Amino acid sequence: MQLRVTFVAAARSSSLLAERFEDDRPLDQAGWDEVLGVAHELLPLAAAELRYCSPAPRSRATGDALGYSPLVQLGLRDCDMGRWRGLTLGEAMAREPESVDAWLADPRATPHGGESLLTFISRVGEWLDTRPVEDGGRVVAVAEPAVIRAALVYALKAPPSTYWNIDVRPLSATTVTGRSGRWNLRFEGVPTQPARA
Template identity: 65%
Template sequence: MPQVSRSYSVAMLVTLVAAARSSPLLDLRFGDDRPLDMAGWQAVERALPVLAPLAAAELRYCSPTPCARQTGDVLGLAPLAQPALRDCDMGRWSGHTLREVTAREPAAVDAWYSDPRSAPHGGEPLVSFVARVGNWLDTRPMGADGWVVAVAEAAVIRAAMLYVLKAPPQAYWRTEVHPLSVVSISGVTGRWNLRLG
């Protein structure tokens, strides 16, 4: 019987960690570029015993924001900033809360929620944001151990989950990621699986 040769891609594990908070929930701002607040520092320090093993990954990244960098540093990751892991570009809404923007531009906010291809803020549409994060996943170099860790804003992790599950863009609004949540993605380029637990 002839032998059949099969080539398999080596699976990779990408562990995504949501950055600790940089502000209270009611003061969350689009494009928030603030460092960790006191509660954020304390939360990372409390989580350190559980999350410290992530520093064993050969490849460690973070979004370019101060809160993601600081979260990674406290966890002992010494992460390399990745521009592709930045939060969604919210254009002229950057620096403002959802409440402020809704008071000024209610129709634009409605359009943003209802049409994932729209960018009424002049920034990046949701579908482009999800595609950017997905492209980052698909182009990750694999270290010897096949494990990549990245710290990023909750929005980036939500976009990654949408990409992996091939979920409709509207599912983005139905996904919650809390500070210091951990989500793992395994597989190979184009064939990812969400791993919980």
Template identity: 70%
Template sequence: MLAERFDDDRPLDEAGWYEVQLAAPRLIPLGAAELRYCSPTPRSRATGTALGYAPLAQPALRDCDMGRWRGHTLAEVAALEPAAVDAWLADPRTAPHGGEPLLAFITRVGGWLDTRPADDGAIVAVAEPAVVRAAFVHALKAPPPTYWNVDVRPLSTVTLTGHPGRWHLELAAVAG
């Protein structure tokens, strides 16, 4: 796995490509969905393409804009700006990094989710773990700080069924 860095748009590395190949038998069938989307990051686009999804990049599925913290790890930023990190973790409306507040990020991802077609057609989206966490919080109508208590592993799947205001989650184990 790549080191977790804020708003990181590095492409898949060799280990990432290997992990996609291992997960492919489980994930390729999802490509039968009528609509296939991905985050605009190189990693998400490459993953969707490698799985044969031919996904349409959706700007609303991009990772949270982390401003001047972009590309750094939490540990690096905490060493340089401990008070700012504490404020950011405590209040989802703040953006001491100069980027997007957590609440705005969750609202953006949730807004995208709520505007998907309401028919019974299947949709697949390839996105960073942070985007999936934001979708969880929105779908469950959970308080924004819940975001910090959701772990999403790369190449895992979650199924959301329902419609705006009434989502249901189905979690699948990561095979590998």
């Protein structure tokens, strides 16, 4: 029996350079415009038997705007960044450069007083592994890009440092299939465009 879990990255609440740790701001106008622009592509995912989202305002708003009516899942919350919550990476670096370097280099480090990268990946993986398995069951989960990166590292059993090499764009969809402890990354086919003469 296999489960199909499609993660949809929440629309943005700020520019990429202004992304904040544990950002709890609502969608900005650009985020709403982006949701409206891709809704027709992501709307079919509303047919999933189970529809979830992280507790972050932008994830809930994205899921609602796409017609998913998702249930909030605490296991999908962003990484607990302790005293760096609400800061950008640049702001944290300006205040505590050695601590940020340690956090980026060691997946077990918690210089901010919150969750380590390894603990974060494990928590998101535990959420993934505890989804109800029904043959052919489909799940959609709207979450922050960081949560989706953690889920992919876990699903692929990749080293934690891989987390830093995964780019998850707002409103992108990524699917894993399988069951507890055995997940596969699935790339969806893109319709080919006829060649122009």
